[in-house]
Structures are given as C-alpha cells and as structure tokens.
Amino acid sequence: MATTHEIKVQRREDEGKGASRRLRRAGTVPAIVYGGELKPVSIQLNHNEVWLASQNDWFYSSILDLSLNGDIQKVLLRDMQRHPFKQQIMHLDFQRVNENETLRAAVPLHFLNEDKSPAGKSAEVVVTHELNEVQISCLPKDLPEFIEVDLATLAVGDVIHLSDIKLPAGVELPELKLGKEHDVAVVIAKHGRVEAAESEEEPAAEVPATKAAKKDEEKK
Template sequence: MSKTHEIKVQRREDEGKGASRRLRHAGLIPAIVYGGDLKPVSIQLDHEEVWLAQQNEWFYSSILDLSLNGDVQKVLLRDMQRHPFKQLIMHIDFQRVNENEKLNASVPLHFVNEDKSPAGKSAEVVVTHELNEVQVSCLPKDLPEFIEVDLSALEVGNVIHLSDIKLPAGVEIPELKLGKEHDVAVVIAKHGREEAEAPAAEGETK
C-alpha cells in the first residue's frame, strides 16, 4: 500500500493565458483537477512546494492528497508541462481517483541485488534494464510507490520478463492479458563480447 502525500491548493477564479501568466509571475502554477462525478476545477499551487515535490519519485506514481482549505481530494498526476529551458512548471493536470474503482498507473521498477548476482559479479557480463517502469492496474489503496525486482539469482543468459515480476497483492499488469508477445523482457544478462560482436557482424555484411 502506498503512502499519500498532501499538497495544498487554492481555487483559481481567473482563466486564460493572461491569468496563467500572472500566476506564474506570482510564483504559482495553474492547474486543473478532473474526473470522477465532479466537474473539472481550476486550481493553483505554490511553485516552490511543487518544484521540490516533483523531484521525488512518489510525485509521479503515488496517490496525492490535494487539500483545498481542508477539503481533500485524492488524485494522480496525469500531465505536467515544463518550460523548455527554465526551471519552471507551466501547468499540471490531476485526475481524481475513486477508492472503489481500479486505476491504471505507471509504477517505477527498483532493481536490487544485481551486484550480488552471478551475472553482476562477472566483469564480462552486461546487464541491461529494458524497462524502468511498468503499467499496472489496481485499487488506489493497493497502488505501490515502486515495485522491487530482485536480481540476486540473475545468471549469464538469463532474461527476466514482465511475468517474472513479483507483484504486490491486488496489483496486476494489464499488458500480460494481451498475449505472450506482450510478455516483454525487463532485464537481460549476456556476455559483453556478444554486445561487441553484433555491430561488427553487421558491418561485415555492408
């Protein structure tokens, strides 16, 4: 079960590009909350608070508690627009979650014990992480902040697929229901010389 994180917001009355520009100049971020049985609501958030929060992994994969004068709505981050070169968040979209309905979300993968594995201990082996996150489906209460992938038994030639990941209770990967071809590789361990020989072999055919 994931932790929840509270972020204070205020209702936004003014709309339009001019109003959004004024908010940014005042150190605020224009945002919107939508979904569920309620109408979309325009809000504003403190830029400094959100800038610090968005540096954490949980900001992107956890249930967030948006607090409007004590009225809390549970949401997921759905979109965040950044300035192309300034350290500035331009706009944020949040989606309300229903605690009784399953949701789809991206969850980071944390790879552990690679250095203790037979593959990780060998200087001749290259271990590649093909995925860094995975799409899951679950009730909001079951949403994990991350999923741990234990690589302690990883050996040369091993491939860990989506179906090999141990999921927390109540969590599933919808993609696995689409067929075997969707059971993609998550981690691959192979000899480094295989990596080097592949480009050389391609060059010989040219």
C-alpha cells in the same frame, strides 16, 4: 496500504494564457482537477513546493491528497508540462480517484542487488534495463509507489520478463492479458563479448565513391 501525500492548493479564479503567465511569474503553477462526478476545477500550487515533490517517485505514482482549505480530494497526477529549458513546471493535470474503482497507473521499477548478482559482479557481462516503469491496474488502496525487482540471482544469459516480476497483493499487469507476445523483457544479462562480436559482423556500408572505384576496376 498505499501511502498518500498531502499537497496544499488554492482555487484559481482567473483563466486564460495571460492569467497563467502572471501566476508563473508570481511563483505559482496553474493546474486543473477533473474526473468523477464533480466538475473540473482550476487550481494553483506553490511552485517551489511542487518542484521539490516532483523529485520523488511518489509524486507520479501515488495517491495525492489535494487540500483546499481543509477539503481533501484524492487524485493522481496525469500530466505535467515543463519548460523546454528552465527548471520550471508550467502546468499540472490531476484526476480524481474513486476508492472503489480500479485504476491504471505507471509505476517505477526499483532494481535491487544487481551489484551482488553473478552477472553484476562480472566485468564481462552487460546488464540492461529494458523497462524502468510498468503499467499496472489495482484499487487505489493497493497502489504501490514502486515495484521492486530482485536481481540477486541474475546470471549471464538470463532474461527477466514481465511475468517474472513479483507483484504486491491486488496489483495486476494488464499487458500480460494481451498474449504471450506482450510478456516483454525487463532485464537482460548479456556477455559483453557477444555484443562486440555482433557489432563486428555487421557489414560496412559502401559509400558511393567506393562503388564507383569498384566499377572502374572492373572496366580495366
């Protein structure tokens, strides 16, 4: 069963850039809720509360209960605009969720037991995480906050693909339906010396001055 989290919101009456700037100065985040059979609704949220929530994976991948004076609407976060350099959330987009309709969402991957694996214990092995999240499809009730990838048996030379991920019940990876070429690598365990050898084999680029020197030598 998916975990839900309640976030209190207020109705926003004023629209426009000027109104949004005033809200931000007052410590509030302007936002919008859309989707379903209802019209889009402009809302506002307490910035500090939203900022704390945004530090957790569940804020991005869980069903959220937006509470407007006790009226609950189930939504997913679809977009977040941040300030270029301040620790400030500028705007949020939430999409209403129909509990009977399949949805798509990005869910983070949590890698377990890497340090206990043969690859993780070896100083000569480089383990790279090619993906940190995956796109899934499922009913809202089956939406996981994250998906665990157990690396306990990972050894040098191993490659874990999308198809190797153990999914919760009711969850699918739409990417795998597009063909074998979409079964991309998620984790790769590679010998560090191999990487070093490959980089050494790359030919050094000749700078124009070097080429000119070679031509002069040939003329002589």
